[in-house]
Amino acid sequence: MELTDYLRILRKYWRSITAITLVGVLVTAVFSMLTKPTYTSNTSIFISVSSVSTVGDLNSGSTYAESQVQSFAKVAKTDIVLQPVIDELGLQTTPTSLADDLTVTAPTKTATLDMAVVGDTPESAAQIATAIGKQLVATIDALTPPGADGTKPVVATIIRPAQIPTSPTTPKTMQNIALGLLLGLLIGAGQAILRDMLNQSIRGDRDIERxxxxxxxxxxxxxxxxAAYPLILNSDPHSARAEAYRSLRTNLQFLGLDKGKRAVVVTSSVPGEGKTTTAINVASTIAAAGERVLVIDADLRRPAVAKYLHAEPSVGLTTVLIGEAELGEVIQPTSDSLMDVLASGPVPPNPAELLGLPHMQQLIENASKRYDTVIVDAPPLLPVTDATVLSRIADGTLVVVGAGVAKRPELDAALEKLDMVDARILGLLLTRVNQRDSSTYTYEYTYGPDSPKAGQTKIKTRTKNPGGTYSSGAEHKTGRRAEREAQPVQ
Incomplete structure (x- = not known):
């Protein structure tokens, strides 16, 4: 994975990462609030050697004092020091427990003892530290044998009296919150990367590349x-979705398909990826460029083209294939003068066998002679074999991939079915793309007061009734280009 992949994952899962991070901060904050505070008071004792007269005696005494410091550090945590402190202060504890609250350190190459006492309150910590310091001085004096002249060769002196602490030692609230923030970020980022790796759904072109x-x-x-306005060039011709279909039209024109040899099958891996709306929108954009286009509804299981283009569904492809009508007799015009439609006709009991007849190949050849481009809306590849059959006789296949609908194994299986019949795959069209999942850039262009966007009007759609009459439907916006259309699409 590259840096851009990590950035994409962070942008995609930022909500869960933020939530986990906030939970980490909240947990550590609550833990700090519920933790009983403790306070630490410090005191220091210096060990010196008395009765030295020469420099050599001084060096020897200093070395002796340093060696004794290690011994006195252990003495400080014994009952001989701690029990008198407990008795003096009336503490409800034992020497062993008090020793756990006492830390004694002897810095290297020094003759000092540093003691830190932890207490429940600032006053008690300072009181216990003071008492231990005094008792240790007395104990050192008692344990040191006198010299020949009766003086003690080792003298202990308190050089830093215990002070009342002004802030608690624990909990360290800010430190805990910072640690919770860091752990939350790490856990949140980790789960985001793991979810992205385990997620089989296709969200963007990066997933397709896998x-x-x-x-x-x-x-x-x-x-x-x-769903309400499938034909986007009529409902909102200046939208980003309409521009995407125009860009697709341009790309298809550069794929080496000459006029009269542009029979393109539009299919998908599974239902619900937007293949039918793609078929009619691609046909509409090609017609807008001045070419004659025929849309064939070859989805003989769940036909929808006739509904979207307000065509009569009772006659069409199956009528021609079974020999009850000629192609020219069942082709129906649409609101666009350059785009016609061949509806599915009656739903047959054997769609795959019917589409595999030589009549279907002959029908596409005849349609290609009459039109510059033929768009064939086919069923999904995985549930049935209809699209595979049609891809063998068409000039190319466009596979629609619905973001959030298709999964990587499904796309892989669908493309494998096309490879098995040596179908020419023109490319993949990724639909339903959220901007956060796309690696492409989008731009907005503001329309001026004299542009077509500013001249939008509201017109009423008309729905064709079975008897041939039209009834008014809901209002929706359209551009000036749609004002000349006799039958706007819902």
């Missing part, structure tokens, strides 16, 4: 109104 080398020739942004 599956195949087939290029992504277009990305269509997510639009919550796509």
């Amino acid at each position: 599956v195949t080398d087939v290029p992504v020739i277009g990305q269509v942004p997510n639009d919550d109104n796509a």
